[in-house]
Amino acid sequence: MDIRALTVTAAVVLAAGCSGSSSEPASAKSGHHIPIGQLPDIDAHAVVAHAGRLSSDAFEGRAPATPGEEKSVRYLIDAFREIGLKPGNTDGSFIQKVPLVGLTASPAPLLFSKGAERLSLAWKADVVAQTRHVAETAGIRDSDVVFVGYGVVAPEFDWDDYKGLDVRGKTLVMLVNDPPVADPDHPSELDPKIFGGKAMTYYGRWTYKYEIGAEKHAAAVIIVHETETAGYPFAILQDSMLGENFDLVTPDKNMARPSIEAWIPVEAARKLMTLAGQDFDALKQQAASRDFRPVPLNVTASMTLRNRLRTVKSQNVIARLDGTDPVLKSEYVAYTAHWDHLGKQADGIYHGAQDDAVGCGALLEIARGFTKVASPPKRTILFIALTSEEQGLLGSEFYARMPMYPLARTLADINLDPNGWNVYGRTKDVTLVGYGASDLDDYVRDVAGEQGRVVHGDAAPEKGFYYRSDHFNFARNGVPALEPEHGIDFIGKPPEYAASVQDDWIAHRYHKPADIVSRDWDVTGLAEDLKLYFAVGYRVAQADRFPEWKPGNEFRAIRQRQLGR
Numbered sequence: 022m023d024i025r026a027l028t029v030t031a032a033v034v035l036a037a038g039c040s041g042s043s044s045e046p047a048s049a050k051s052g053h054h055i056p057i058g059q060l061p062d063i064d065a066h067a068v069v070a071h072a073g074r075l076s077s078d079a080f081e082g083r084a085p086a087t088p089g090e091e092k093s094v095r096y097l098i099d100a101f102r103e104i105g106l107k108p109g110n111t112d113g114s115f116i117q118k119v120p121l122v123g124l125t126a127s128p129a130p131l132l133f134s135k136g137a138e139r140l141s142l143a144w145k146a147d148v149v150a151q152t153r154h155v156a157e158t159a160g161i162r163d164s165d166v167v168f169v170g171y172g173v174v175a176p177e178f179d180w181d182d183y184k185g186l187d188v189r190g191k192t193l194v195m196l197v198n199d200p201p202v203a204d205p206d207h208p209s210e211l212d213p214k215i216f217g218g219k220a221m222t223y224y225g226r227w228t229y230k231y232e233i234g235a236e237k238h239a240a241a242v243i244i245v246h247e248t249e250t251a252g253y254p255f256a257i258l259q260d261s262m263l264g265e266n267f268d269l270v271t272p273d274k275n276m277a278r279p280s281i282e283a284w285i286p287v288e289a290a291r292k293l294m295t296l297a298g299q300d301f302d303a304l305k306q307q308a309a310s311r312d313f314r315p316v317p318l319n320v321t322a323s324m325t326l327r328n329r330l331r332t333v334k335s336q337n338v339i340a341r342l343d344g345t346d347p348v349l350k351s352e353y354v355a356y357t358a359h360w361d362h363l364g365k366q367a368d369g370i371y372h373g374a375q376d377d378a379v380g381c382g383a384l385l386e387i388a389r390g391f392t393k394v395a396s397p398p399k400r401t402i403l404f405i406a407l408t409s410e411e412q413g414l415l416g417s418e419f420y421a422r423m424p425m426y427p428l429a430r431t432l433a434d435i436n437l438d439p440n441g442w443n444v445y446g447r448t449k450d451v452t453l454v455g456y457g458a459s460d461l462d463d464y465v466r467d468v469a470g471e472q473g474r475v476v477h478g479d480a481a482p483e484k485g486f487y488y489r490s491d492h493f494n495f496a497r498n499g500v501p502a503l504e505p506e507h508g509i510d511f512i513g514k515p516p517e518y519a520a521s522v523q524d525d526w527i528a529h530r531y532h533k534p535a536d537i538v539s540r541d542w543d544v545t546g547l548a549e550d551l552k553l554y555f556a557v558g559y560r561v562a563q564a565d566r567f568p569e570w571k572p573g574n575e576f577r578a579i580r581q582r583q584l585g586r
Contacts (some may be wrong), residue, residue, distance in 0.1 A: 055560075063551035071382030084362065085412070104340075109338075117423075118162075121267045125329040126263075131243075131324045132322070134320065135321070145263060150260045151266055159429035164241060164322045165317065168324050170307070180347070186315045190240050192281075193237070193243065194290070195243055196250075200216060217482070221488070234282075235279055242283070243284070245286075247287045269419055270332070318372050335409055337419070339403065357437065357495075359409075380442070390555050400562040416491070417493075417494040429584070435554055435556070448511050448546050449510040452477060456479070457571060460570075461568050468560070
């Protein structure tokens with residue numbers, strides 16, 4: 022799982038529950054409704070057995086480009102074959118090759134200059150930086166620095182932080198997250214009609230910031246980190262960005278990206294603005310308005326990174342179950358999980374049991390469930406085990422760029438990578454990250470209702486968790502995508518139980534060697550969750566029409582263009 026931490030607060034989740042949700046039953050969209058009780062159960066113990074094997078010492082933490090990758094890929098292929106699925110690649114194999122490059126930047130300071138005045142930001146303490154250029158060196162020298170607010174261009178909100186300024190070759194300083202626009206009727210709250218109100222849109226994600234910088238031909242993009250708005254401390258960036266980072270290799274060797282992609286803590290940003298004769302807080306307040314105009318700081322920036330390069334050929338594993346309808350079998354429902362984890366490090370093997378060996382086991386056993394259903398699906402079901410999720414969702418990004426099956430004919434992606442699988446018992450509820458995004462939420466609501474459960478959104482939509490796992494690369498290319506999490510209302514447990522197990526997961530096992538399979542796991546809730554995910558995919562595969570994005574969703578226009586609407 023990509024870097025994130027889910028805040029569990031029972032007091033607010035029900036309030037988030039019905040945002041954007043349609044009242045139309047999902048069964049009304051389906052031409053073949055089968056009650057969930059008539060579908061095969063998913064064997065949660067078999068899922069855990071797969072996870073135990075994949076997260077064992079023998080698989081060495083499943084890092085890309087290691088013996089652990091080869092063992093993981095072979096295990097998945099053998100399991101797909103045993104289940105009876107067909108190879109997903111049109112060349113007759115189960116493999117989609119994913120070209121990667123590993124980049125390790127040498128420490129270097131970031132220097133700001135204004136006349137004879139200098140501000141030097143120290144590597145790691147004051148700046149974390151990388152370059153995606155597949156080159157031995159990359160950098161900026163005496164690049165003019167411009168503060169561009171939140172760096173957003175969002176025509177649907179009549180928002181443009183650049184106002185026609187040519188920033189080609191310049192260094193852009195941006196704030197993290199969306200512009201916080203006050204609600205004119207309730208000034209102490211955010212306007213829900215602009216940038217999702219409290220909930221983050223993609224414009225707030227750091228990946229968007231670097232992408233718009235590339236689109237504007239900027240030489241460098243520097244994001245100002247603030248823990249409250251980013252959702253994680255600066256230490257997370259220090260840990261994740263300063264080692265080897267992988268990226269996809271594009272035909273231009275990523276030279277269209279900014280030469281420098283960096284973060285600085287807010288304390289360093291304040292020093293920069295002081296050097297420029299500006300007030301950081303005043304600029305931040307101005308940036309929350311449509312009227313904001315970019316501010317040249319009359320400061321230059323210089324930085325040179327030296328790269329150690331390593332080319333890597335990694336692998337997505339793809340299997341399929343062909344649909345039975347002669348027309349609809351050329352349409353697809355995808356299930357995804359990521360097979361990779363963090364490999365061997367100085368403090369041991371990072372086993373990645375819940376992140377995401379359980380997801381791989383779920384992928385396999387849901388596939389087995391589809392082979393047992395009495396009325397086989399009309400549409401083709403894809404099962405995709407992705408590489409390099411932990412390196413920035415690279416396997417899914419590559420699949421979205423080079424899909425084996427057209428994304429315009431892919432009805433949905435159901436991503437099996439929650440922030441910690443439910444191995445703690447049954448819940449009365451289901452959590453959906455990004456709840457209210459698409460019709461898939463309605464399917465979940467209906468199936469959960471048949472299980473006697475309710476559905477709600479995650480407790481911290483402002484953190485943008487929806488953009489932090491592999492389903493996002495399907496979503497941003499128009500495919501409605503589901504990111505489920507386990508519930509928080511545990512049967513027979515006190516209200517604070519969910520927060521305690523989540524806090525324990527984050528503190529002691531998430532991205533740590535201790536993420537292993539335990540004999541103490543209670544998989545009764547896992548079994549219910551997996552049955553729900555199975556039923557949702559099955560019903561989408563049988564439906565009379567494609568699920569759609571809800572009005573106002575940032576990906577809706579992409580889908581409508583795909584479908585010729």
